[in-house]
Amino acid sequence: MHHYQHRLAALVFALAAALPLTAPAAPAALDSARITALESAIASQDIKQITSVLLLVDGRVAYEGYFNGGTAETLNDVRSASKSVTAMLVGAAIGDGSLPGVQARVYDYFPAFTAGHSVDPRLRAMTVEDLLTMSTLWECDDENAFSAGNEERMYVTEHWLDFALSLPVKGFAPWMTRPEDSPHGRAHAYCTANSFVLGAVVEQATKRPLADYAAQVLERPLGITASRWNRSPEGIGMGGGGTRYRSRDLARLGELVLAEGRWQGRQLIPSRYVRAMVSAQATAGDGSDYGYQWWGLKLPVDGHETTVWTMSGNGGNYVFVMPEKKLVAVITSQAYNRSYAHPQSRRILTEFLLPALR
Structure with a gap:
């Protein structure tokens, strides 16, 4: 030694x-x-x-x-380990009543977007739990370079939130496992846009920037005095990575x-x-x-x-x-x-x- x-x-x-x-x-x-x-x-x-x-x-x-x-x-x-912290913030927001629960509907938190865009009814039914479990019906897969929602495509756009909320409904090719045939009834695909939108939902629900809410409900109570959260180009806390x-x-x-x-x-x-x-x-x-x-x-x-x-x-x-x-x-x-x-x-x-x- x-x-x-x-x-x-x-x-x-x-x-x-x-x-x-x-x-x-x-x-x-x-x-x-x-x-x-x-x-x-x-x-x-x-x-x-x-x-x-x-x-x-x-x-x-x-x-x-x-x-x-x-x-x-x-x-x-810690890159995507940040996603786990964002999930903890969702739990804190449910605990303090800011969020009604994991069945809260995602698009309901973005009325400005839904007012100007037609959203497929299947996507309108998307819940916070769908985001948490990486099993939304968005065509989004970070492990597929051809995916419309691949994180690298999001990063080069100016409005990450609009990018994510505008993603198309995923199709299931014959060789792909459909949600109803998947374990737990969820077709999982790893998608950082899910975690980013999750952070945006927390911001909308709590009326606080993600970093401020994290400091209030997690970091200060735990005695954490130093951290750094990233933000998207439009200023939304980045719940998907880089914390x-x-x-x-x-x-x-x-x-x-x-x-x-x-x-x-x-x-x-x-x-x-x-x-x-x-x-x-x-x-x-x-x-x-x-x-x-x-x-x-x-x-x-x-x-x-x-x-x-x-x-x-x-x-x-x-x-x-x-x-x-x-x-x-x-x-x-x-x-x-x-x-x-x-x-x-x-x-x-x-x-x-x-x-x-x-």
């Missing part, structure tokens, strides 16, 4: 007492050989471009490491989900909503479960394929939440658009952090 890593390890245990996230128990004892192996893999570039690894067990910091220029103060661009948080603050978001929305005696998000958010609501193309903008990944845990709920973003950015182990793991990474990004971050959890707990 390098000298600076020794000093960091000492600092971590000194700081652990200063970060009362939930329980006051002592930090979990880890198998130092597994941690040394992880740090060696990062140092040797066997695992590339990782900037932080943070493990909380029972609300306490069990491990914290920063690499490749990352620090405790770095505002990490920046410090690693410890990402852990706080994970801890809130672990505690079913309750923090220091306050219910920030309704527990029923949090449970739905991290339950299978649709099935993604890779076989993962998909909740409300949260991924249920099938990962090897203790020798068995296990569903692990997580925030996930381009580059290999993750916040893993495992209630059965009282565990939150944060991995930040800058391996943007690299094929190894997601596999190696998942490997950090399954091959290093979880075995270190034994």
Whole structure:
């Protein structure tokens, strides 16, 4: 272990007492050989471009490491992991009465648009839950470069909201699975425009800019004092990606989900909503479960394929939440658009952090 890593390890245990996230128990004892192996893999570039690894067990910091220029103060661009935060804001808006529930109809929040555009009745029936589960009838698929709603097409337009609300109804070619034949009755297609419109709905419902509402209902109550939200060209908060948080603050978001929305005696998000958010609501193309903008990944845990709920973003950015182990793991990474990004971050959890707990 390098000298600076020794000093960091000492600092971590000194700081652990200063970060009362939930329980006051002592930090979990880890198998130092597994941690040394992880740090060696990062140092040797066997695992590339990782900037932080943070493990909380029972609300306490069990491990914290920063690499490749990352620090405790770095505002990490977690890309699409932002979508999971937007889903949490939807829950908060339902909890405070700003939104009536996940069955609220999307187009009802944009009367200026509907006044000037004819909207297909099937789209008029679209709900917030359709956006949350990435199963709208918009022809929108970020994984298909030919899709009308592909995110790259949205980014080069001036009015993202009009772009999304004007998308055509998707057709189902003979080889495509129709909603009624799909798991959970939802034909899932990953579409960042869904998450952007979700943020726009929250702005309309709460009459607050997305970043301001996030600060009010999530960040300030959790003690998060630094973050950065992007906005679209027309000034709407970008709920679909690019939000920046410090690693410890990402852990706080994970801890809130672990505690079913309750923090220091306050219910920030309704527990029923949090449970739905991290339950299978649709099935993604890779076989993962998909909740409300949260991924249920099938990962090897203790020798068995296990569903692990997580925030996930381009580059290999993750916040893993495992209630059965009282565990939150944060991995930040800058391996943007690299094929190894997601596999190696998942490997950090399954091959290093979880075995270190034994």
